[in-house]
Amino acid sequence: MYLSHSSIICNHSNQASWSKDTGIIEHFCRPCTDLSVVCLVKKVLFSVGLIIMVSAVFGVHLMEKVGKQK
Numbered sequence: 001m002y003l004s005h006s007s008i009i010c011n012h013s014n015q016a017s018w019s020k021d022t023g024i025i026e027h028f029c030r031p032c033t034d035l036s037v038v039c040l041v042k043k044v045l046f047s048v049g050l051i052i053m054v055s056a057v058f059g060v061h062l063m064e065k066v067g068k069q070k
Contacts, residue, residue: 008023 006025008025010021010023012019012021
């Protein structure tokens with residue numbers, strides 16, 4: 001099994017036969033264009049959400065560390 005450009009190719013073989021199956025990879029999401037406002041909003045919201053999640057993890061870690069020191 002291997003990937004070639006946008007296809008997955010799988011070779012099947014045994015003592016009596018050999019066959020090859022090819023599957024085309026389909027893209028389910030439309031690529032964002034740089035000029036798209038919706039794409040820009042998605043990028044900004046994803047970035048802000050990621051920053052909030054990382055900040056929450058650090059905040060909980062620091063609160064636990066301070067709580068153990070007391």
